[in-house]
Amino acid sequence: MGKFDGVLLASDFDNTLLNTETARRTGAEVPEVSRRNWEALEYFMAGGGRFAIATGRALAAFIKFADQVPMNAPGIVCNGAALYDFQKGEYLETILLDESTRRRGQETLDRFPTLAVEAYHIDNVIHAVRPNLYTRQHEHVTHVSVVEKPSLLDVPLPLGKIMFEEDHAVLEEVKAFLQSQPWAGEYEIFFSDRTLLEVTARGATKGGMVARLAERLGISRQHVYCAGDEANDLSMLTWAAEGFAPANCVPAVRACGATIVADADHDTLADIVSRLDKMYA
Structure with a gap:
């Protein structure tokens, strides 16, 4: 058994897994996932952990980046309106707007x-x-x-x-x-x-869909960890056993009690995996 068996880590994409704010403001290219973040996530998954993206982006706005993110669990897209299996290429659950x-x-x-x-x-x-x-x-x-x-x-x-x-x-x-x-x-x-x-x-939130994903994977809430920087991440940060936030997070996230870790320019996910590594030693 791996040390991270039965553990789920779900992370926001923009300005958590990587910094896209600079590219948005300046027109520069969107950076790739850092080597440290990539290696940390590979280590986490090799130890039995399940890693999922939990993005506000709709599938159309994330799919071109999907192969740049190491993940081994279905992803939350559209701010919790959908759960998507990237391996099978299909939606597993949706909560859609009415007419x-x-x-x-x-x-x-x-x-x-x-x-x-x-x-x-x-x-x-x-x-x-x-x-x-x-x-x-x-x-x-x-x-x-x-x-x-x-x-x-x-x-x-x-x-x-x-x-x-x-x-x-x-x-x-x-x-x-x-x-x-x-x-x-x-x-x-x-x-x-x-x-x-x-x-x-109503009900289409990151926190709600992370809970559904955890249930699908048979992972208890006490072993679910989430990371995010914005107000749309609050529902999953407060639902998780522990929420993590990069130092560049907005004040509302900082105030919710999330554990502050390295900012998006300094390998947020690597810092989180390092902390989980000590927790599950």
Whole structure:
């Protein structure tokens, strides 16, 4: 038996496993997973551990990077709206937005004239209405071009999530507007970046899908560890036996009680595996 048998480690991708923020802001190339992170994850998996990616990205925005990440468990994509088996190339579970989301999202766009939105079709197509600077930055880091539509009503179903893009101050107003609606309880509404406000169906969270993955793998909650840097990671960081956060994390993550480790420029996952290595000695 390996020392990490029965242990699950799930990690966010952007600005946790690797730093993509610099590439988004400057137009530089997205870096590869560092050698130390890669070797640490290989060591963890060789010892029987299961490693899963848990990203806010939809499958279309992550699939081009999948072969650059050593992993041996299905991955959480679309901020918990889906669980995807990369070996079999198929979705295992999905929690999708209902038809009314397009109308409600379009009403939000009409209320905020500078707002852009990306809509994530489950079949690997990303549509956008009124793409702006932040949409273009996001295209750069995901290596996926959006398909422009005149209205959210023209975007085909089914959708895993929609994501509003604008300056943070505007998105705070958008969030307040969404949360004031009588249907707000049907959704999860959270930031994945200061310029990205995400909407998924109620129950579609990283924490919820990590729990489902652990159950599928037969791994108890007391041996599940998660890593992330943003507000969309809070659900899994607080559900796990221990949550880890890179030093570059946002204040809300730091305040949730996560264990702070090396930042995304200094091998976050290698630091975490080193700590697990001592825990399971």
